Amino acid sequence: MKAGFWVAPEGEDTAMTVMPIGTEVPVAARKLSFLATATAEEMIQRCRDTAALLPKIADALERQKEGAPGQLYDITDYSEDDRMLITETLGEGEVSGVAVLSNGITAQIQEALMAGVWRIRFTDAADRLVADYVEVASIPAVVAEACSVLPSALAYGQPPAGAMNVMPVLHEISGKMATHKPGDEAHTITFSLLPMSPEDMDFLQETLGAGPVQLTSRGYGTCRVLATGARNVWSVQFYNAMDTIILDTLEICTIPAVAIAAEEDFQDSAVRIREIEEAYFK
Template identity: 50%
Template sequence: MKPGFWIAPEGAEEPVNIFPIGEEALDASHKGLTASGALAKLASLDSEALARSCPRAVELLSTIAAAIGAQTAGAPTQLFRLEGLNDLERRLIDDVLGEGEVAGVVALPDGTLAQIQESVLAGIWRVRLEADERHDYVEIGAVPEIVSRAAADLTASDIAIGPVPEGTMNALPVLAEIRERALSWRPGQRSQTINFTLLPMSPADMGFLQQTLGNGPIQLMSRGYGTCRVLATGIRHVWSVQFFNAMDTIILDTLEVGGVPVVALAAAEDFEDSAERLTQIIEAYFT
């Protein structure tokens, strides 16, 4: 089987992880409510009583609906903190938003992890810093700002190429292409893709590429149409993007040079749709 760019070390049971957490941490984040599950749960509750008990949560949801309706793809994200809400109000927010297709983690410079979960309403995200309830908030935008900032803060902009191991065939010209594209890419330009699925790359080539580019601070998983894993490498603007089939076999293995890969982003048309859907939920259950 053709090796992927990010492969498990020999004898390891789990794929390579950027952080010292198991991949089950990402998988677990997708075991919550789906869109239909969230609405089914709301329908089983006394919504009038909830509205009376959680006026601040309902008010916040209305504010979020108005904000995402005015959001545009290129605009700064909008952040809504959950400080001051009680447990019932937080649970209500969770039930309405549910858990969508994209989840992930970002390693911060101080060693803590930020957990990211898209809601069932694309463009609305939950962001939590581990072990710190003060940093638990809803954010509106194409992707949480903490992801974009971590990607931009990568210090390595050039690729240091060490001794080439025996068995490599095409790693050096591929690295030269990645270096040229990464150094020349600027925000606003389209991302550029290198497709390893179509390249004659040996296991030695792929291992040398992984060793040379290293690990970055961002790991995202999208479970829209199939599974897609997005990993930041240790080089600014360079990402590993892999698509898997139902058997967890890589069917498309690429490197993208550019901003946060589009597979992890909410699209511009998602904002208006999510605003409409959230407004309908509020009107149906809380008014």
């Protein structure tokens, strides 16, 4: 059996991913400690756009509901110092990743230390920055936008020799895709519990294909969330400290819950933003 759904076929060097997963995120203390330095104090005095943005973010967090449309703040034209200060103030939280749009623009996604606050940088094919946003939302809107062009139905032929259970799995996926509606609970297929041959997994990979979104959540362990080439079908894999897959699943859902900020996160994050504002920006 293969080690997991999104792994390189035996004998190949590259995994079935569209872009590399980001590196480990720094700890919270390292980010917040910058605000206590003399350098930060001097920057805060001249970076008034950042000072004005923080209460807007806190207000938006207090209004935000899970699953509701988010609030975008365009910081593309902020000064370099302001954008650097925003980076240091927000820090880097548990979820990061990329979303590739159909026009070739790539969104680099980073959750802040405050869950429900996101930094999204859009770059073109030459890796030039074209837009820079802070967003308050359960998940950045660009994730759904990138997946909106994916086909809503599966097409597949006959399985190869050696296949065991791939056809029932494909029928299950196809059926759940056809009935899924926004807000429905995720339907999970756990490969760790299924007798799937290498031929099964190869055919399943080839049929579903690779999608435009990769997310990594580093909370209690690492979870990699990858969009497949079929709408609302996601590979969700949990890893241990040795980077070995311990749970390998497909989820049929709009976006897997492991990457989404929960309802209670918004109020907690609003409190943290206001505490930072009060301590360092007033």
